Amino acid sequence: xxxxxxxxxxxxxxxxxxxxxxxxxxxxxxxxxxxxxxxxxxxxxxxxxxxxxxxxxxxxxxxxxxxxxxxxxxxxxxxxxxxxxxxxxxxxxxxxxxxxxxxxxxxxxxxxxxxxxxxxxxxxxxxxxxxxxxxxxxxxxxxxxxxxxxxxxxxxxxxxxxxxxxxxxxxxxxxxxxxxxxxxxxxxxxxxxxxxxxxxxxxxxxxxxxxxxxxxxxxxxxxxxxxxxxxxxxxxxxxxxxxxxxxxxxxxxxxxxxx
Amino acid sequence: xxxxxxxxxxxxxxxxxxxxxxxxxxxxxxxxxxxxxxxxxxxxxxxxxxxxxxxxxxxxxxxxxxxxxxxxxxxxxxxxxxxxxxxxxxxxxxxxxxxxxxxxxxxxxxxxxxxxxxxxxxxxxxxxxxxxxxxxxxxxxxxxxxxxxxxxxxxxxxxxxxxxxxxxxxxxxxxxxxxxxxxxxxxxxxxxxxxxxxxxxxxxxxxxxxxxxxxxxxxxxxxxxxxxxxxxxxxxxxxxxxxxxxxxxxx
Numbered sequence: 001x002x003x004x005x006x007x008x009x010x011x012x013x014x015x016x017x018x019x020x021x022x023x024x025x026x027x028x029x030x031x032x033x034x035x036x037x038x039x040x041x042x043x044x045x046x047x048x049x050x051x052x053x054x055x056x057x058x059x060x061x062x063x064x065x066x067x068x069x070x071x072x073x074x075x076x077x078x079x080x081x082x083x084x085x086x087x088x089x090x091x092x093x094x095x096x097x098x099x100x101x102x103x104x105x106x107x108x109x110x111x112x113x114x115x116x117x118x119x120x121x122x123x124x125x126x127x128x129x130x131x132x133x134x135x136x137x138x139x140x141x142x143x144x145x146x147x148x149x150x151x152x153x154x155x156x157x158x159x160x161x162x163x164x165x166x167x168x169x170x171x172x173x174x175x176x177x178x179x180x181x182x183x184x185x186x187x188x189x190x191x192x193x194x195x196x197x198x199x200x201x202x203x204x205x206x207x208x209x210x211x212x213x214x215x216x217x218x219x220x221x222x223x224x225x226x227x228x229x230x231x232x233x234x235x236x237x238x239x240x241x242x243x244x245x246x247x248x249x250x251x252x253x254x255x256x257x258x259x
Numbered sequence: 260x261x262x263x264x265x266x267x268x269x270x271x272x273x274x275x276x277x278x279x280x281x282x283x284x285x286x287x288x289x290x291x292x293x294x295x296x297x298x299x300x301x302x303x304x305x306x307x308x309x310x311x312x313x314x315x316x317x318x319x320x321x322x323x324x325x326x327x328x329x330x331x332x333x334x335x336x337x338x339x340x341x342x343x344x345x346x347x348x349x350x351x352x353x354x355x356x357x358x359x360x361x362x363x364x365x366x367x368x369x370x371x372x373x374x375x376x377x378x379x380x381x382x383x384x385x386x387x388x389x390x391x392x393x394x395x396x397x398x399x400x401x402x403x404x405x406x407x408x409x410x411x412x413x414x415x416x417x418x419x420x421x422x423x424x425x426x427x428x429x430x431x432x433x434x435x436x437x438x439x440x441x442x443x444x445x446x447x448x449x450x451x452x453x454x455x456x457x458x459x460x461x462x463x464x465x466x467x468x469x470x471x472x473x474x475x476x477x478x479x480x481x482x483x484x485x486x487x488x489x490x491x492x493x494x495x496x497x498x499x500x501x502x503x504x505x506x507x508x509x510x
Contacts, residue, residue: 162341162343165339166339169319169336169337169339171360172360184345184347187347
C-alpha cells in the first residue's frame with residue numbers, strides 16, 4: 001500500500017468516526033437539555049415528562065410485571081400481522097402475475113384501496129371482527145397489504161424480459177419461469193417490501209390498540225393520555241422507538257446475503 | 260465445411276402483427292436454406308424483423324405463414340442479445356440451467372458441460388458468480404449454457420451488441436472458434452457488416468420493413484482463421500462495399 005493510500009484510508013476512517021461521534025453526542029445533548037430544562041422548571045415536566053421520569057416509569061412498569069407483558073402483546077400482534085401480510089401479498093402478487101386478466105380487473109380496486117386511509121375502517125373492523133386481538137391484526141394487515149402487493153407485483157412485471165425469453169427457449173413452463181427467474185430476480189424487491197411491511201404492521205398494530213385493547217404499547221400510550229400521565233405516554237413512545245429499530249435490524253440480519 | 264447436407268429450409272415465411280394501430284407487415288416471403296456447418300448471417304436495418312425470423316425458427320412464435328422444415332429432428336440453441344446470466348447462480352449452475360429446466364441433468368450431460376467449462380477456461384471459476392467474470396468469459400459461459408444440450412443449430416441474436424468495439428472483436432473471435440470447434444451450424448442476426456463478413460459463409464440481406472430478401476451472398480475469403488484474422492483477407496473490402504451499398508439504399 002502506498003503512503004497516499006494509507007493516508008486516504010485513515011482520513012476516511014476518521015471521517016466516519018466523526019459522523020458517529022456527532023450522532024451520539026447530539027442524542028446525549030438533546031436528552032441532557034430536556035432533563036436540565038425540566039429540572040430548572042423552564043419547561044413543565046408534567047406535560048413534557050423528562051428522561052429521568054421515563055426511566056422511573058420503566059422501572060415501575062418492570063416491578064409491576066407489566067413492562068414485558070405490554071411489549072410481548074404488541075410484538076406478538078406485529079409479528080403475526082407481518083407474517084400474514086407477507087404470505088398473503090406474495091400469493092396475491094403471484095396470482096396477479098400469472099393471470100394477466102385478473103391483474104387488469106383488480107388494478108383500479110388496488111389503487112382505490114391503496115389511496116384510502118385505512119384507519120377510517122377501524123370502527124367497521126371492530127364491529128365485524130370484534131374488539132380483540134383479531135381486530136387489531138386485521139387493522140395492521142389492511143394498512144400494510146396493499147402497498148406490499150403493489151410493490152411486489154410491480155417488481156414481478158419488471159423482470160428482465162430477456163431472462164424470461166431465455167427460459168422460454170428452454171421450453172420452460174410459466175411455473176418454472178416464476179420459480180427460476182421472476183422470484184429470484186426480485187429477491188431485493190421482496191426484502192425491501194418486508195422492511196416496509198414490518199414498520200407498517202407496527203403502525204397498524206398501534207392504531208388497532210388505540211381503537212380497542214386491554215394491553216400493548218398502544219394501550220399504554222392511550223391509557224397514559226387519558227389519565228394525563230405524560231410520563232407513561234413518553235415511556236410508551238420510547239419503548240416503541242426501541243422496538244421498531246430492533247425489528248428493522250433483526251429483519252436486515254435475517255435477510256442478509258450469505259456469500 | 261463444404262458438406263451439402265441440408266438441415267433446415269425456410270419457405271415463403273411471412274408474418275403480420277395485429278395491433279390496435281392496424282396491421283404491420285413484418286416479414287414478407289422469406290425463403291432460404293441452411294446446410295450442415297453453415298454460418299449464416301441475416302443482416303438488415305434495425306427493426307426490420309430479423310429477430311422475428313430467429314424466434315419463429317426457435318418455435319417461440321407460432322403465428323406465421325409459410326414453412327419451417329427441419330430435415331431431421333434437431334435440437335436448437337438460442338443465444339440472446341445479452342449474455343443474460345443469472346447473477347444469483349454460480350458459473351456451474353448457470354451453465355447447467357438449460358439442462359435443469361429441461362430435466363436433462365443426466366450424468367453424461369453434466370460431464371459434457373464440465374468438459375466444455377474445462378476446455379474454454381471457465382472450470383476454475385465454477386463456484387464463483389458471474390459478476391466476477393470478464394465480459395468475454397460471460398459470453399463464453401452463455402454459449403456453453405446454450406451448447407449444454409448439444410444443439411445442432413445455434414441461433415445468435417446480435418450476441419455482441421452490448422459490448423464495446425474491442426471486446427466485440429475478441430468475443431466474436433472466441434465464440435466463432437467455439438462454434439467451429441464443436442461443429443455447429445449457426446444462424447446469426449447482426450447489423451454489423453464487417454462482423455457478418457468475417458464470420459459467415461453466407462449473408463442474407465434483408466430490406467427494411469416489411470422485410471424481404473434483397474440478396475444472398477456467398478462469402479469466400481482466402482483467409483479462414485477466425486473473425487479477427489479474416490478481416491485481413493483481400494476480398495474483404497469488396498464484400499464490404501457491395502453490402503454497404505445494398506444496405507445503405509434501404510435506409
